Amino acid sequence: MLQRTLAQSISVTGVGLHSGERVALTLHPAPENSGIAFRRTDLAGEQGDIIRLTPDLINDTRLSSTIVTDKGVRVGTIEHIMSALSAYGVDNVLIELNAPEIPIMDGSSLPFIYLLQDAGIVDQKAQKRFLRIVKPVEIREADKWVRFTPYDGFKVTLTIQFDHPVFNRSSPTFEIDFAGKSYVDEIARARTFGFMQEVEMMRAHNLGLGGNLNNAVVIDDTDVLNPEGLRYPDEFVRHKILDAIGDLYIVGHPIIGAFEGYKSGHAINNALLRAVLADEANYEWVEFAHDEDLPDAFHELTFKKAA
Structure with missing residues (x-):
């Protein structure tokens, strides 16, 4: 490829x-x-x-x-x-x-x-160079964890946990194996989200100054404030997967492996990437001269139009 x-x-x-x-x-x-x-x-x-x-x-x-x-x-x-x-x-x-x-x-x-x-x-x-995970690598921080394991493709599994009634309406876990599912269909539309009660704190730290109902899902004490509601029933965990995929692509190459996370975020995702690259025993660089040799997950890299 x-x-x-x-x-x-x-x-x-x-x-x-x-x-x-x-x-x-x-x-x-x-x-x-x-x-x-x-x-x-x-x-x-x-x-x-x-x-x-x-x-x-x-x-x-x-x-x-x-x-x-x-x-x-x-x-x-x-x-x-x-x-x-x-x-x-x-x-x-x-x-x-x-x-x-x-x-x-x-x-x-x-x-x-x-x-x-x-x-x-x-x-x-x-x-094209791919980063293949060849041994498990895990990072734990308090009650959060993320890990890579060897896998002949690209699969992402995430679980979120928030003590709020909105999050009890759908499964906190979502798994997507890109051998059979489309990023454009399943992940791309999921929006970032935040809580009304956090707005003052964020703005005191010069964060969230451009946020509004047109560019984020906003949650009050009981419900989603956006008039149109959610784009997916489990939009929150799907957005966390969107974030994780972006965080992992900071390495600059597609990753052959399985990523799992519990309450993951940008800091711990980046820490996992750094841990992988810190030891050459964790990974190898691979190329595929013939597209038919690619793991099935990367056939989805063919140019798919969004609806």
């Missing part, structure tokens, strides 16, 4: 969920083996340099995955666009923005799926 980039540049504008700032975002095609990179066009000098994404650049995980470089450059809330890039197996792209945060759009990854579809995806000449 070959590496992929965009057929052409494409732009969109939106608002940052946490910063509340207006953001102009442009995705550009990028050369083979250049990876996923970001550039803040509003910054000059070294701060305006291209930032090639790696897991050790995620240095702020308060309610999102945020790049913070040694020069103090921030690119926040990257998990949703990363999730969309993962869905289409985009290896090489330059993401430019003129603000410290990726726009939230509607709170899901679907707008970024549409953006990628409009730009088009093209194969390049170099072989």
Whole structure:
């Protein structure tokens, strides 16, 4: 299977969920083996340099995955666009923005799926590299845990736990094996969510300044406030899977393995990635010269249009 980039540049504008700032975002095609990179066009000098994404650049995980470089450059809330890039197996792209945060759009990854579809995806000449998990790796923090186990494909299983009546209406656990299920159909539409009682705390820390009912599911003491309700009966856990897929794709390559999590979040997801990469006994890099040799889960990387 070959590496992929965009057929052409494409732009969109939106608002940052946490910063509340207006953001102009442009995705550009990028050369083979250049990876996923970001550039803040509003910054000059070294701060305006291209930032090639790696897991050790995620240095702020308060309610999102945020790049913070040694020069103090921030690119926040990257998990949703990363999730969309993962869905289409985009290896090489330059993401430019003129603000410290990726726009939230509607709170899901679907707008970024549409953006990628409009730009088009093209194969390049170099072989795509996959990160294959070859031994179990687990991280535990208090009552949370995440783990990778070897698996000939890509499967994600997550369980959430919230003491609130809204969450008792659907199963707290969702599993998706991409050998038989579509990211676009099952995951992409799930929106980020939050609680009304947390708004004042978040805004005191300059977070959630751009949040509203158009870009998040908002929950009060008893119910969902959004007039249209939920997009899936179990939208909350599906969104956590959307986030996890984006967090894991920060490694820049598709992962062959099974990911499981209980009450996972951005910080522990990133800690798991770092733990895998810290020991070469945990993984191997693989390529597939013939698409028929791919694990079934990655046949879904063929270009599927969103309805």
